[in-house]
Amino acid sequence: MSERLQLDPTRCDGHGGCAELLPELIRLDEWGFPQLTAAERAGSPVPSALHRHARRAVTLCPTLALRLITTPPKDRQA
Amino acid sequence: MSAGLLTSSAVPPRADELPRLLAGAATGPVGLAAHHERFGMLGLVDDPIELAAAAGLLGRGGGAFPLARKLAAVQSAASRRGSAAVVVANAAEGEPASIKDRVLLSQAPHLVLDGLRVAAAATGATTAYLFVRSDTVLVRAAAQALTERSARRLDPVPVTLVQVAPRFIAGEESAVVHRLAGGDAIPTYTPDLVSERGVGGRPTLVSNVETLAHLALAARFGATWFRAVGTATAPGSMLVTVHRDGSPAGVREVAIGTRLSSLLPVTDSEAVLIGGYHGAWVSRSAAAQLRLDDDELAAVGASRGAGVLAVLPPDRCGVVETARLLRYLALESAGQCGPCLNGLPRIAVAMADLASGRARPDVLGNLRRWAGLVVGRGACHHPDGSVRLLASALTAFGPEVEQHLAGRCSRPGGRPFLPTPGVSDLGALR
Amino acid sequence: MSSSVLWYLSRSTGMVLLVLLSFTAVLGILIHSRARVQWLPSFAVTGLHRNASLLAVVLLVIHVATAVLDPFVSISWLSVVVPFTSHYEPVWMGLGALSLDIMLAVVVTSLLRERIGHRTWRAVHVLNYAMYPLAVVHGIGAASDLQSGVLLLISVVCVAAVAGAAGWRLVDALRHVPPRRRVVVQLAAAEAVGTRR
Numbered sequence: 001m002s003e004r005l006q007l008d009p010t011r012c013d014g015h016g017g018c019a020e021l022l023p024e025l026i027r028l029d030e031w032g033f034p035q036l037t038a039a040e041r042a043g044s045p046v047p048s049a050l051h052r053h054a055r056r057a058v059t060l061c062p063t064l065a066l067r068l069i070t071t072p073p074k075d076r077q078a
Numbered sequence: 079m080s081a082g083l084l085t086s087s088a089v090p091p092r093a094d095e096l097p098r099l100l101a102g103a104a105t106g107p108v109g110l111a112a113h114h115e116r117f118g119m120l121g122l123v124d125d126p127i128e129l130a131a132a133a134g135l136l137g138r139g140g141g142a143f144p145l146a147r148k149l150a151a152v153q154s155a156a157s158r159r160g161s162a163a164v165v166v167a168n169a170a171e172g173e174p175a176s177i178k179d180r181v182l183l184s185q186a187p188h189l190v191l192d193g194l195r196v197a198a199a200a201t202g203a204t205t206a207y208l209f210v211r212s213d214t215v216l217v218r219a220a221a222q223a224l225t226e227r228s229a230r231r232l233d234p235v236p237v238t239l240v241q242v243a244p245r246f247i248a249g250e251e252s253a254v255v256h257r258l259a260g261g262d263a264i265p266t267y268t269p270d271l272v273s274e275r276g277v278g279g280r281p282t283l284v285s286n287v288e289t290l291a292h293l294a295l296a297a298r299f300g301a302t303w304f305r306a307v308g309t310a311t312a313p314g315s316m317l318v319t320v321h322r323d324g325s326p327a328g329v330r331e332v333a334i335g336t337r338l339s340s341l342l343p344v345t346d347s348e349a350v351l352i353g354g355y356h357g358a359w360v361s362r363s364a365a366a367q368l369r370l371d372d373d374e375l376a377a378v379g380a381s382r383g384a385g386v387l388a389v390l391p392p393d394r395c396g397v398v399e400t401a402r403l404l405r406y407l408a409l410e411s412a413g414q415c416g417p418c419l420n421g422l423p424r425i426a427v428a429m430a431d432l433a434s435g436r437a438r439p440d441v442l443g444n445l446r447r448w449a450g451l452v453v454g455r456g457a458c459h460h461p462d463g464s465v466r467l468l469a470s471a472l473t474a475f476g477p478e479v480e481q482h483l484a485g486r487c488s489r490p491g492g493r494p495f496l497p498t499p500g501v502s503d504l505g506a507l508r
Numbered sequence: 509m510s511s512s513v514l515w516y517l518s519r520s521t522g523m524v525l526l527v528l529l530s531f532t533a534v535l536g537i538l539i540h541s542r543a544r545v546q547w548l549p550s551f552a553v554t555g556l557h558r559n560a561s562l563l564a565v566v567l568l569v570i571h572v573a574t575a576v577l578d579p580f581v582s583i584s585w586l587s588v589v590v591p592f593t594s595h596y597e598p599v600w601m602g603l604g605a606l607s608l609d610i611m612l613a614v615v616v617t618s619l620l621r622e623r624i625g626h627r628t629w630r631a632v633h634v635l636n637y638a639m640y641p642l643a644v645v646h647g648i649g650a651a652s653d654l655q656s657g658v659l660l661l662i663s664v665v666c667v668a669a670v671a672g673a674a675g676w677r678l679v680d681a682l683r684h685v686p687p688r689r690r691v692v693v694q695l696a697a698a699e700a701v702g703t704r705r
Contacts, residue, residue: 009415010267010457011626013542017551029451033416041454060554062539064626069269264687408695413687419694427698436704444703 002045003068005054007036012065021057024050034066089118090299093306097331098315099186099291106185107219110226113188120192123297126200127153132301134313135293139168139249139286140354140384142312142372145293148283151273152201155281162204164282165235166258167194167290169210169220170242170249173354174406174497175386178317179287181329184216186291187223191237193290196297198235201283205235209254209284212241244499246355246410250458251284264412265458288317308334312372316385321351321496323391334382338368342389349390349474351496353383355403356463358470359396379470394492396475397482400467401426401433406498407464418461421452425468435485442472442479514578519651521571523659525564526647530666532560533640537673541680558618565615568608600649607642610635640670 005025014033019026025046026034040046046054046068058066091101101116108116123129131146156163167190171179183190191208198206210220220239227233240258242248248263255276257263268275276282292314296304305313312334321327322342330341338344338352342365350365352358358380360368368374375381390396408422425448431437432445449468452461472479481488535557538545545553576583583601587594589609592602617624617632644667648654654663685693 006269008267008457009417009455010265012416014416015539015542015550015554017549017554020549020551029417029420031416031420031451033420033455035451035455057551058622060551060558062554064621064629067622405695409691411691413690413694419687419690423691423694423698426695427701428703431703438703438705441703 003051003054003070004043004045005036005040006067006069007034008065008067011063013063015062017060017062018057018066021060022050022053025054026057090303093299093303096307096315096333098295098307099182099189099288099317100329100331107222108186108188110188110223110230110232113186117189117295117298120195120294121298123196123199126196126293126297129296129301130200130293133292133296133304134301134311135289135296135304136312137286138288138292138316138385140356142382145285145289148273148285149197149200151271152203152281152283155274156202159281161280163198163201164205164207164258164277164280165194165197165201165203166207166209166254166277166282166284167191167197167237167287168249168254168284169208169216169287170254170263171211171384172244172246172248172410173356173384173386174244174246174499175321175327175351175354175388176319176384177327178319178329178385180211180213180216182291182317183210183287184219187219188227189291189294190287191223191227191233192294192297193285193287193292194237195233195235196293197283197285197290198233201281203235203283205277205280206233206237207258207277208237208239209249209258210239210241211244211248213244217241246407247412247458247460250460252458254284255282264414265456265460267457309371312382316370316382318370318385318387321386321388323389323394323495332370335369335371338365338370338387342387344389346392347389348392348478349396351386351388351390352380354386355407355467355496356459357381357383357386358466359390359400359474360470361474379466379473388496391492391495393489394495395433395478395487395489396471397429397478398433398487398489398492399495400471400475401429402494402498402501403496404429404464404468406501407460407467409500411460415456415461417452417455421448421461422464424448425452425465429468432479432482433487435482435487437483439483441483445472511578511580514574515580518571518574518578519653521567521574522647522651523654523662525567525571526644526663526666528560528564528567529640529643530670532557532564533636533670534673535560536636537677541677561615561618565611568611572608597650600646603642604646604650607639607646610639610642614639637674 016028016032018034019028025037025040029035054068058068127146127149130149135145136142137145152163169179169183194206208220210216224237224239242257242263245263247253247265250265251272252266252268253263255272256266258277272282272284274281308314314334315331316334317329317331319327319329332341344350344362344365347362349359349361352360360378360380364378370382405426408426411418411422413419425445428441428445432441449465452465454462478488535553539554539557572588576585576588581596583594583596587601589605591605592598594601613632614636617629621629653659
């Protein structure tokens with residue numbers, strides 16, 4: 001089952017470890033807050049080659065703002 | 079799913095006659111007896127979801143989401159998970175430029191509550207809330223209407239009145255749910271839709287009060303009646319709050335698809351704000367041709383939003399006005415999400431510097447870059463809506479922006495036009 | 509294994525545990541405060557905190573097992589986890605058992621953090637502020653060799669480092685800006701920088 005990244009912006013404090021561990025999918029903006037790449041935001045699954053690194057980024061996020069989830073992208077209403 | 083609603087209705091009003099919602103309500107709240115005299119008792123609705131779909135009723139709170147799909151999502155989540163649904167009539171109306179929900183609820187509360195009753199029946203809800211901006215007149219009208227109804231045992235699902243302090247983001251779906259769960263009325267980030275897990279983890283419908291009032295009319299007079307005005311894709315009428323120079327904000331009920339120029343003195347103004355503070359400024363030339371039609375509005379980057387229509391007075395500067403709106407929007411952020419917390423204040427300050435004619439030449443580059451950095455990165459749409467307003471202003475007031483970059487303002491000294499509670503005028507201009 | 513080897517193992521792992529727990533406590537406080545360590549990337553600080561804590565668990569197992577197996581003193585397996593049931597030094601062993609219980613709870617909740625959610629995890633993690641002093645008092649009370657010389661010096665340095673970090677963290681918490689207020693602070697900061705000519 002493929003997993004995708006989910007970033008809770010209310011939880012994120014901008015520690016920035018995720019961008020160090022997974023620069024392929026996460027960059028820091030000019031204020032030090034992580035930004036998922038466009039494909040990730042659109043809900044693309046994490047490529048299997050990067051899965052291990054994504055897992056580690058999730059484990060080491062101090063605020064649990066970053067998650068790997070298996071559900072399809074949220075189809076926002078209204 | 080079939081809704082056991084009682085008794086029959088009166089003779090329908092003429093389908094093409096407006097106003098529908100505010101009919102005869104110009105003087106104070108309409109009591110239950112007068113309400114039933116005008117609209118008849120609420121009749122039996124076999125399948126309210128099918129009715130909302132046939133009527134093509136879209137949400138009037140800003141998102142224009144099809145009500146039938148929302149109802150169906152809540153209803154199916156409730157039956158799938160065996161969890162009774164919650165329905166909420168939303169009159170938080172945090173948008174300072176909008177007063178239409180207040181006017182509707184204080185003048186025609188029973189129409190809203192009839193709609194809430196239909197929504198409760200449609201979703202099988204066992205809990206219902208009337209979520210109201212804490213405004214003395216409004217709360218009194220709502221409480222009085224609820225008392226009248228409970229004395230007559232009109233609502234199978236009792237309705238609880240909940241007040242919320244006025245705040246821009248208080249009416250956002252997840253903020254409503256958070257408030258009803260006992261928290262602050264600020265948006266939350268939840269992986270699930272509130273239609274799946276809302277108040278107390280139960281499937282929840284949060285619907286604007288105007289949407290529900292329309293549902294109450296459709297339930298009485300049918301989908302065909304409902305579709306007699308409006309456009310094919312957005313049937314019915316809508317309430318708009320009109321702002322123009324020299325007169326207080328007023329609410330009008332108009333058919334969706336109405337030409338803007340028939341409602342507003344478009345040609346006097348440099349631009350018109352459509353939707354609200356998360357909406358868009360549309361230049362005079364574009365506005366002159368425009369109808370309140372979703373496709374036409376989308377083509378110029380606007381939407382009906384919460385129905386705010388504001389004609390910028392000819393002596394007012396759009397850059398200065400927008401700078402003040404952006405400062406208000408920055409201050410209204412809940413401060414939870416990094417991008418919003420970092421981006422909106424910088425944008426507001428840069429815009430204020432532009433407004434005062436003291437900005438560095440790279441200000442537009444900064445504004446555009448920061449706007450790009452906040453979009454889609456908040457728990458709610460506050461950053462997205464705020465930078466939509468910014469982008470539209472930079473386009474609609476393009477020549478004026480050039481003037482300001484050169485340190486000039488072609489309409490200096492204008493008083494503030496649109497309301498921005500809590501923002502001092504000096505703050506925006508410095 | 510002779511009794512003296514077990515005795516030395518228990519004593520020495522206890523000492524290393526003090527240093528390791530102090531290290532991981534300071535790191536934990538740094539992480540929470542979003543303090544940057546100049547020469548270490550952010551993930552490395554978090555990783556060190558995590559790995560040092562897990563290493564502490566391994567050492568704790570050795571520390572406890574050797575103490576129980578040492579025939580010279582009588583400590584039951586039960587009294588390792590149930591506070592104040594030891595016949596040998598009931599107070600000092602009891603404090604040790606208390607801190608062990610907390611540490612196990614903290615480690616288990618940390619490993620299950622994604623499943624139990626941030627809120628529950630934090631509620632348990634805060635207990636570390638009780639765990640650390642309990643462990644220190646257990647050590648100083650039970651081990652007479654900690655009460656003087658180089659080992660005392662090391663202990664004092666460790667405790668001072670943690671106390672300093674915790675004090676700093678407390679000041680930081682007292683200066684906490686609520687989210688809504690943060691916007692005003694940001695606005696003032698942006699104004700101070702400005703985009704003016």
